[in-house]
Amino acid sequence: MSDDPYSVLGVAKDANDAEIKKAYRKIAKECHPDLKPGDAEAEAKFKAAAAAYDLLKDPETRKRYDNGEIDASGQERPRQQYYRDYAEAAGNPYRGYSTEQDDMSDIFAEFMRGRGGYGQRTQEFHAPGHNLNYSLHISFLDAVFGASQKLTLPNGNRIEVKIPAGITTGQTIRLRGKGAPGYGEGPPGDALVTISxxxxxxxxxxxxxxxxxxxxxxxxxxxxxKVQAPTIDGGVNVSVPAGTSSGKTLRLRGKGVKKRGSSDRGDQFIELTVAMPDMVDDELKQFMETWRETHSYDPRKGMPS
Structure with missing residues (x-):
């Protein structure tokens, strides 16, 4: 299967947001593991579509992918470096990924102050390396329960990212010492991994x-x-009261996400909606016509006309 997110979703590169969302939902409804348990091919197709949609639904991320700044997994692409880039980075080839906004001229000014004159070095220059910024796309259930994933760095090395249970989009995981190398004997910076x-x-x-x-x-x-309802822990049977209308909500205590810093969990809320059969046959139609004649009621009574 192609890694290109447009090909995965089956849309053109100039597709608008609505077309991209529609394509993802179509695949999700056809291939989601909850709907096709045990179907490895469908699960793989769903996961690929989910990753593709997650990348393309964000205009900024989509723009960066289209410009070749990140790959289909959302990882930074190694950028081509020229002599000036290396000179400005003072030995740090990944300065382009730095999250700091410090002025490199100040660093070099301090560096030159440590020299007694041209060619006469009287003081070593040491400084921490820059922090490097990455993005990592994870599944809904990995965010709920926690997981461990590998992150590929621009230099090809892979590091393990431990994802805490309950993490949400936009939160950042700090990997200490996994950033750019320091200057002189300075310590390396950190890797800042933003979760989506x-x-x-x-x-x-x-x-x-x-x-x-x-x-x-x-x-x-x-x-x-009794009807079966999905939860993040698996299917459970819930009781539907007789005479239920669409909109009635059931509550399953402790079936939500683990609360931060606690062993307690949130709840799951199930909103019930009455679904009509695909086809109303003559028997059902006749029954309802007879029932209406003797049991007529007005659910809209009291509403303004």
């Missing part, structure tokens, strides 16, 4: 709580009963 979490087609995280919409049939709404 892929959307899930079923679960919606709001703080430490999980929200889903669960469709039920007409008979389940009228008669009530």
């Amino acid at each position: 979490v892929t959307d899930h087609p079923v679960f919606d995280r709001q703080g430490d709580d999980i929200h889903i919409t669960l469709p039920i049939t007409i008979d389940e709404a009228v008669l009530g009963g």
